[in-house]
Amino acid sequence: MSLKKNQSLCRRHFCLCCIGSALTASGVWLSPARAYAEARNIVDLIRDDAAKAPIKVHKLRGDVSALEGSGGNIAVLTGADGKVFIDAGITASRSRILEAANSLSRDPIKHLINTHWHFDHTDGNEWLNAEGAAILAHENTHKHLLTAQRVEDWDFNFPSPPLAAVPTEVFSSQMTLQLNGSTLALKHYDPAHTDSDISVTFTDADILHAGDTYWNGIYPFIDYSTGGNIDGMIKATEANVAAVTDKTIIIPGHGQPVSNKAELTEYRNMLVAIRDNVAKLKQQGRSLEDTIAAKPTATFDAKWGQFVITPDFFTRLVYHGV
Numbered sequence: 001m002s003l004k005k006n007q008s009l010c011r012r013h014f015c016l017c018c019i020g021s022a023l024t025a026s027g028v029w030l031s032p033a034r035a036y037a038e039a040r041n042i043v044d045l046i047r048d049d050a051a052k053a054p055i056k057v058h059k060l061r062g063d064v065s066a067l068e069g070s071g072g073n074i075a076v077l078t079g080a081d082g083k084v085f086i087d088a089g090i091t092a093s094r095s096r097i098l099e100a101a102n103s104l105s106r107d108p109i110k111h112l113i114n115t116h117w118h119f120d121h122t123d124g125n126e127w128l129n130a131e132g133a134a135i136l137a138h139e140n141t142h143k144h145l146l147t148a149q150r151v152e153d154w155d156f157n158f159p160s161p162p163l164a165a166v167p168t169e170v171f172s173s174q175m176t177l178q179l180n181g182s183t184l185a186l187k188h189y190d191p192a193h194t195d196s197d198i199s200v201t202f203t204d205a206d207i208l209h210a211g212d213t214y215w216n217g218i219y220p221f222i223d224y225s226t227g228g229n230i231d232g233m234i235k236a237t238e239a240n241v242a243a244v245t246d247k248t249i250i251i252p253g254h255g256q257p258v259s260n261k262a263e264l265t266e267y268r269n270m271l272v273a274i275r276d277n278v279a280k281l282k283q284q285g286r287s288l289e290d291t292i293a294a295k296p297t298a299t300f301d302a303k304w305g306q307f308v309i310t311p312d313f314f315t316r317l318v319y320h321g322v
């Protein structure tokens, strides 16, 4: 999702921020399916937004930059071996992504690495492949992109993408690449946001792209339909914290794209506190509705609850996994 806090989605007649709080007057929890059915689906909203959103370029360090504004945050490594993209964004942003990438260098785009299978990171795979990029990803990303997928909490069925969008090179645990004079270390997380998440570390520039295991300053989505779970998110975040120093630049999957260890640590603390709060309520035998009503995220909402994953929606995602 490319939208910044309080950006255009929330100004439309349909407010995504209301999905998570879809309690009726009688206190009956609307199923996500019913809540979404009253509006256009979240996936089309994100695609429509990407069709208009500007692409912001952040020069990070060495030959690495981040592109913000089309689905998940994209990292770009430039150099004589051709550009390396980490994640592909949304197809509707193609011309603006190309313009932004050309402003960095005129190297052709030769490599694309997907951090996981979700559409807001792989929608652009087909056009990037047509530009000349070979696609590399975890074997579970390959598996999910070969067939139709359903994400229950978005109430959305994704058709199987065209073959040109499917990664042609896969790995299972870890992999190291040498490109443009840089070392790229790829590592699979145990199931966290999905079962296909990987981190990409630019060793020389000391930059970590954490994919959607990290949402900077906003509650994260957790995709239980393809293997994600809250404890895995916390474990992946612990691994991220352990892998960085105060000098490391951390690129989150979503949220402000230039982050650091202090912000990542705050995110870890938030995940742990809310997991513990929700687990305690569930152990007391409280239903999902009662748990949401008890507001276990309350002390974090002002900061973290301002994006598409609302406090109620996030509580539901955590409740599912504890």
Ligand SMILES: [Zn+2]
Pocket: 116, 118, 193, 212
């Ligand atoms: Zn994702």
